[in-house]
Amino acid sequence: MTSTGSTAAALAGVTKRFGGGAPALDGLTLSVAQGEILVLLGTSGSGKTTALKTLNRLVRADSGRVTVLGRDVEGWDPIELRRSIGYVIQEVGLLPHLTVAENVGIVPRLLGWEEPRRAARARELLSLVGLDPDRFGPARPRELSGGERQRAGLARALAADPPLLLMDEPFGALDPLTRRRLQDEFKALQGRLGKTVVLVTHDVPEALRLGDRVAVMHAGRVVQEGTPAEIRDRPQPGFVHDFVAAALP
Amino acid sequence: MLSFLAERHAELATLVAQHVVLVLLSTAIAVALGVPLGILLTRRRRWARPALALAGVLQTIPSLALFGFLIPLPILGGIGARTAIVALVLYALLPILRNTYTGILQVDPAVSEAATGLGMTDGQRLRIVELPLALPVILAGVRIAAVVSVGTATIAAAVGAGGLGTYVFRGLATVDTRLILAGAVPAALLALAVDALLAGVEHSRRPGRAALALAGGVVAALLLLAFAGRARPGQPRVVVGSKNFTEQVVLGEVLAALLEDRGLAVDRKLNLGGTSLCHEAVRTGRLDVYVEYSGTALTDILHRRVRGDRRSVLREVREAYAGMGLTVADPLGFNNTFALVMRADTSGRLGLRRMSDLSAHARTLRVGLFGEFLERADGLPGLASTYGFQLGVPPTEMDLGLLYPALDAGRVDLVVGSATDGLIAASDLVVLEDDRHYFPPYDAVPILNSARLADHPGLASAVAALAGRVDEGAMRRMNLAVDGTHRAPAEVAREFLRASGLSAR
Numbered sequence: 001m002t003s004t005g006s007t008a009a010a011l012a013g014v015t016k017r018f019g020g021g022a023p024a025l026d027g028l029t030l031s032v033a034q035g036e037i038l039v040l041l042g043t044s045g046s047g048k049t050t051a052l053k054t055l056n057r058l059v060r061a062d063s064g065r066v067t068v069l070g071r072d073v074e075g076w077d078p079i080e081l082r083r084s085i086g087y088v089i090q091e092v093g094l095l096p097h098l099t100v101a102e103n104v105g106i107v108p109r110l111l112g113w114e115e116p117r118r119a120a121r122a123r124e125l126l127s128l129v130g131l132d133p134d135r136f137g138p139a140r141p142r143e144l145s146g147g148e149r150q151r152a153g154l155a156r157a158l159a160a161d162p163p164l165l166l167m168d169e170p171f172g173a174l175d176p177l178t179r180r181r182l183q184d185e186f187k188a189l190q191g192r193l194g195k196t197v198v199l200v201t202h203d204v205p206e207a208l209r210l211g212d213r214v215a216v217m218h219a220g221r222v223v224q225e226g227t228p229a230e231i232r233d234r235p236q237p238g239f240v241h242d243f244v245a246a247a248l249p
Numbered sequence: 250m251l252s253f254l255a256e257r258h259a260e261l262a263t264l265v266a267q268h269v270v271l272v273l274l275s276t277a278i279a280v281a282l283g284v285p286l287g288i289l290l291t292r293r294r295r296w297a298r299p300a301l302a303l304a305g306v307l308q309t310i311p312s313l314a315l316f317g318f319l320i321p322l323p324i325l326g327g328i329g330a331r332t333a334i335v336a337l338v339l340y341a342l343l344p345i346l347r348n349t350y351t352g353i354l355q356v357d358p359a360v361s362e363a364a365t366g367l368g369m370t371d372g373q374r375l376r377i378v379e380l381p382l383a384l385p386v387i388l389a390g391v392r393i394a395a396v397v398s399v400g401t402a403t404i405a406a407a408v409g410a411g412g413l414g415t416y417v418f419r420g421l422a423t424v425d426t427r428l429i430l431a432g433a434v435p436a437a438l439l440a441l442a443v444d445a446l447l448a449g450v451e452h453s454r455r456p457g458r459a460a461l462a463l464a465g466g467v468v469a470a471l472l473l474l475a476f477a478g479r480a481r482p483g484q485p486r487v488v489v490g491s492k493n494f495t496e497q498v499v500l501g502e503v504l505a506a507l508l509e510d511r512g513l514a515v516d517r518k519l520n521l522g523g524t525s526l527c528h529e530a531v532r533t534g535r536l537d538v539y540v541e542y543s544g545t546a547l548t549d550i551l552h553r554r555v556r557g558d559r560r561s562v563l564r565e566v567r568e569a570y571a572g573m574g575l576t577v578a579d580p581l582g583f584n585n586t587f588a589l590v591m592r593a594d595t596s597g598r599l600g601l602r603r604m605s606d607l608s609a610h611a612r613t614l615r616v617g618l619f620g621e622f623l624e625r626a627d628g629l630p631g632l633a634s635t636y637g638f639q640l641g642v643p644p645t646e647m648d649l650g651l652l653y654p655a656l657d658a659g660r661v662d663l664v665v666g667s668a669t670d671g672l673i674a675a676s677d678l679v680v681l682e683d684d685r686h687y688f689p690p691y692d693a694v695p696i697l698n699s700a701r702l703a704d705h706p707g708l709a710s711a712v713a714a715l716a717g718r719v720d721e722g723a724m725r726r727m728n729l730a731v732d733g734t735h736r737a738p739a740e741v742a743r744e745f746l747r748a749s750g751l752s753a754r
Contacts, residue, residue, distance in 0.1 A: 053366075056366055058362060058365060058366055079368050079369075079370050080368075081368075082365070082366060082367060082368035083367075083368035084368075085368075087363070087366040087367060089359070089363050089366070093363050095360065095363075095364070095377075095378055096360070096382070097381045097382055106367055106377075107367055107368060110367065110368055110369060110373060156367075
């Protein structure tokens, strides 16, 4: 791990409310150190995806402060901010009318890279995530299996070499075997590249396997934060205990 | 039918070309307006509902009414292709606008959000993600608009814009099925061809590229045509108009031939869609001359009640028209009043000779008439109260061309026709006498735009030469030659001018 201890991204007292009812984020405070994998673990409706989206300003906080790479996101041009962050989404992430290579080269395209450089970069990244560029590059996303699509999505997020990756259920909707293999490969890759990662999941084993730290969320707040071992061995009584115990053998 | 087509293939080719240009140009303009507007609406959602509702309302305006609004307008209006194209664009707007809007909105919001999350600006998201994904839906809208335009463009003939509607209208006016088919069948084939072409684009492997290629081709073709159109010589031409029934078309041809004999260049805008349309066109200088009827001018255009005889009606119309910048020439010589027509055997059996006899038989008579007669100021309600009768059976509304066949077949006992209907001369029919002088006089009079007379020296004197030269018998014979024996109006007009010594040719 290449952590230097400095903070790559942070939320401080962030509140977000959609319409009436309970807030989606309720004074949420979080931080992720450089080179670290922080997993936001929670049930659906816990606010974990909303929290993730405040980091690339797809969601704007009502109050509180969100900083990315040391700067308040409200001070960033949102387009520039998003191009500095890799974003991996479950399933729908790939644009269906573009080829896989075009998808992988999309952020470089937005950044104005020339076509030969984009194509070379796409080949490089497809190889990196274990997809044969000659076979998968010209294919459409629908011709790929779920696991192949997730690999391509990861390649796309890495294309412009961003220091921070946001991943929203990146291994959801995969069969257990494929999921397990991708998780291992991803963990190894991250170790090599030293990217900072914020990953959202509702899958307890996944969180414990991938995270350097895990933040368990419930009703818009972090109810427990710690290393996977701490979460597994000393879950807080109540929600965390029930949630973790229910998912582990 | 084949020899008919062989005879007219050159004219038919011109009409098809005009039709294609109308459809291409109007669809192209509608795309150029509708797609950006549809995109804008996805960005300003609050405007979407009113904007789409407005486009929907535009579609429900009957084309003739739309032409009526458009003709007096300075840039968009007039008589000819421009007005027709404006109307076609307005009709084509809704499907294109609606499909662009819904096509973009139906793009999976998760995909749009992913695009935003990758760092696309609004414009990039539109160009790279939303438009390509919405393209099949947008193309389907364009396809609907273009196919509908092929059908709607037949109406263009009503404002003298040409196209295949020219045959349809001429055929309807002269009760000539061959002409109607010669317009309708190619129009239907054209619609199928346009549909197939656009379906090909829609379902091609690269619809974006195919659509661009097609659009490029259309623009190039239109530029070429515009360039070719520009080369025409700019001699000032007299524009002769007419309404859309046989007598009017024949009179238009008579006027046109007479003017041509005298060395004037003439544009024929015949078969225009109705009284108010012709009136607006001549008033605003889009037409130089057309033939109106004094009673129609007084009641339908001036909205006045008829008092007095032929001469005082004419005087009143002339004075009122002068105030609108219109010159009313001297009458041609016939009074085309309404005629209540019966078969001679029915008339004899019932002893019905005069309109005042109607009160005794009205309860059992089956009457056929064209719809306008129910509404006109000088129509059925006034007739019934003047002669004190009430129909026992509601009258049957039918097209002008169907009245006499229905009478002949015994489906109706009495029809409301015109005094100069050619078929009155041909069949064994009786015209009831208007013994209480209910109907106003309908003297045929050429109407000229006064301001344009100076541009066309010789126009006024040519029209004046026709004064008193067309009597009821002559008009009936000309109408019969067209309606009964399906001869071309131009030929009949030419023959009349020769026979009456007005022309040597």
